[in-house]
Amino acid sequence: MPDSEGHPSAGEMTLSAVLAALADPLRRRVVRELASAPDGTARTCASFALPVSKATVTHHFRTLREAGLIRQVDRGNSRMAALRRTDIETCFPGLLALVTAETPAP
Amino acid sequence: MPDSEGHPSAGEMTLSAVLAALADPLRRRVVRELASAPDGTARTCASFALPVSKATVTHHFRTLREAGLIRQVDRGNSRMAALRRTDIETCFPGLLALVTAETPAP
DNA sequence: GTTTAGGTACGACCAAATTCGTACCTGTGC
DNA sequence: GCACAGGTACGAATTTGGTCGTACCTAAAC
Numbered sequence: 001m002p003d004s005e006g007h008p009s010a011g012e013m014t015l016s017a018v019l020a021a022l023a024d025p026l027r028r029r030v031v032r033e034l035a036s037a038p039d040g041t042a043r044t045c046a047s048f049a050l051p052v053s054k055a056t057v058t059h060h061f062r063t064l065r066e067a068g069l070i071r072q073v074d075r076g077n078s079r080m081a082a083l084r085r086t087d088i089e090t091c092f093p094g095l096l097a098l099v100t101a102e103t104p105a106p
Numbered sequence: 107m108p109d110s111e112g113h114p115s116a117g118e119m120t121l122s123a124v125l126a127a128l129a130d131p132l133r134r135r136v137v138r139e140l141a142s143a144p145d146g147t148a149r150t151c152a153s154f155a156l157p158v159s160k161a162t163v164t165h166h167f168r169t170l171r172e173a174g175l176i177r178q179v180d181r182g183n184s185r186m187a188a189l190r191r192t193d194i195e196t197c198f199p200g201l202l203a204l205v206t207a208e209t210p211a212p
Numbered sequence: 213g214t215t216t217a218g219g220t221a222c223g224a225c226c227a228a229a230t231t232c233g234t235a236c237c238t239g240t241g242c
Numbered sequence: 243g244c245a246c247a248g249g250t251a252c253g254a255a256t257t258t259g260g261t262c263g264t265a266c267c268t269a270a271a272c
Contacts, residue, residue: 020259023125023129024259024260046218053261053262054262055222055263058219074268076269078218078268078269092204093203094199094201097199097200098121098201150248152249158231160250161231161232163249165229165231166230182238182248183247183248183249
């Protein structure tokens with residue numbers, strides 16, 4: 001069962017949820033940017049400047065969080081999102097490399 | 107541009123289409139069974155005994171074909187489906203291993 | 213206290229995906 | 243010829259997913 005903030009444990013991640021989350025280009029872009037940054041990097045949702053409304057940004061980050069790809073922690077008035085790199089690599093080795101290798105263009 | 111039967115070339119495969127195709131458990135089951143079989147194995151759609159109607163089976167195989175994951179060739183009165191193993195490994199190395207490693211249970 | 217910025221919650225909308233039934237086509241086998 | 247099995251095409255119903263506007267909350271800054 002996910003914790004009070006909606007984070008599944010590493011063992012609760014499912015390939016279905018992870019692949020569905022990564023099927024969206026915007027969410028893949030978030031994961032790619034986090035994966036390309038130094039490990040442990042935490043950024044606010046707004047810092048990604050996604051070309052959608054605030055409500056839609058929240059939706060995408062919830063999808064990523066509930067799939068187990070990111071961890072969101074309260075930090076004052078904002079919430080920092082960090083990639084769950086080791087959890088992902090443990091459950092689905094090689095997956096992050098596929099996302100990182102994608103040409104971000106379109 | 108895909109060929110007359112809807113197969114994209116290796117260079118035309120997109121991560122979006124491939125991940126969306128693999129997000130469905132039934133389609134992942136097809137890919138997993140093909141990936142676990144000897145290379146070059148070709149099977150009919152019906153041989154997978156998916157728990158859905160014939161029309162739905164056709165839909166799922168079209169999704170897999172248009173994503174570039176399988177190749178379907180006419181063989182008399184049926185169509186044999188084969189995994190495009192080398193194309194997939196070239197474009198998205200490690201992806202098949204993730205699907206194969208999944209526990210098929212749920 | 214007031215304002216402001218970052219996020220969330222809710223309801224709504226529209227497009228796409230999933231499913232099915234039915235009709236149809238094409239070879240194989242009798 | 244005829245029946246049959248494997249697939250496809252089409253249309254329809256339902257669900258899901260991405261998007262938005264608005265209202266609201268919290269903490270920092272003033």
